[in-house]
Amino acid sequence: MIKRRQSRQIKVADIAIGGGAPVSVQSMTTTDTRDVPASLAQIKTLAENGCEIIRLAVPDMTAATALEEIVAQSPIPVIADIHFDYRLALQSIDSGVHGVRINPGNIGNEDRIRQVAEAAGNAGIPIRVGANSGSISAKLMRQLHKSGGDDENIIAEALVQSALEQCQKLEAYGFTQIKVSLKASDVALTLAACRRFANETDYPLHLGVTEAGTPGRGIIKSAVGIGALLLEGIGDTIRVSLTADPLEEVITAVRILEVCGLRPAEPEIISCPACGRSEIELIALAERVEQLINSIKASGKKIKLKKIAVMGCVVNGPGEAKDADLGIAGAGKGRVAVFKQGKITGICTEEEAFEILRNEISKT
Ligand code: SF4
16 A cells, blocks of 8 residues: 655645645647647547646747636646746636646746736645756756765755745745646656655645657656656656657556556456467457447446456466456467356357457446
8 A cells, every 4th residue: 555645735626636635647738729629629538538637838828818718618627837928827827727837937037926926826726836857057056066976866956956946936925835846857866856855845746757758668767757656655646748649648647547556447457468378369359458448438437347357368367367357368269268257157259259348348
């Protein structure tokens, strides 16, 4: 069992973050925010697949204004992603967003930070601040280098100090509804910085490995980095960053939570790696079963079965997967045994077995 870190709780609309609330899944749209129908269509798809909070880039005033309609129609809370121009943050807050992501260090003088903090405070919405290894100030790095230590430790400490400084800039105006991210594209560095920050503060943490890359590598980096922290009890909301359709980010994030035991898999699919004993098209069959389950879940239906097994052979399959509610296992060339809790209930063709699975899984 994971012992979660005690963080303070904030709320993004009705989604609680921190304070023992379930770890939530975030993603970011890739559409042009000014294109409201396209942005809403993407948000809807992401929400149907498990995204709980969505962030949109706000490059200009037209985008900040377009957020009003997006917020009104979005099925999940909306966060405005602001860089450099505090007026975009103010307009986004006016448009009704449920949270803002800013870097107080790059939106200008104290008065501008004060205006954003006060506007967010009056609207009752949180602000995410964050430190990224790519944007740590050279001055801070020079100071830390003087005190010695290896590079990884120095950058981790720089991320922590930079994030704390951003929190203090908002706290100076009485604003405390803050969540924090500390990101690096290096997994070990991300872990070091997040652990350190988690020890020193009770701010809720937004986890992610930044610029993780294309799915082949990025999914592994994210699973290792985010997963390791979650298993230590650190992290209150997650975003997987991939150079891919954000739907892949959401699916990956949900799977990380499931694998860490922080979200029930509903149902869990287990399948063997197949070996020379298998005489069926196991990989294709396992993929079909997974797609079937995803499409049933996407339609909003709840699946009662908790565990489904797709195994290569009857020699080991039913025994190895005897805790599965329902399973199939190869039983010779093109033949498949259907089993429940390890007991074979019938033998048929692959197609017939798939239909049996479809009927059983579809029962609500
Ligand atoms: S279940 Fe059968 S096919 Fe699959 S790995 Fe085990 S022995 Fe091989």
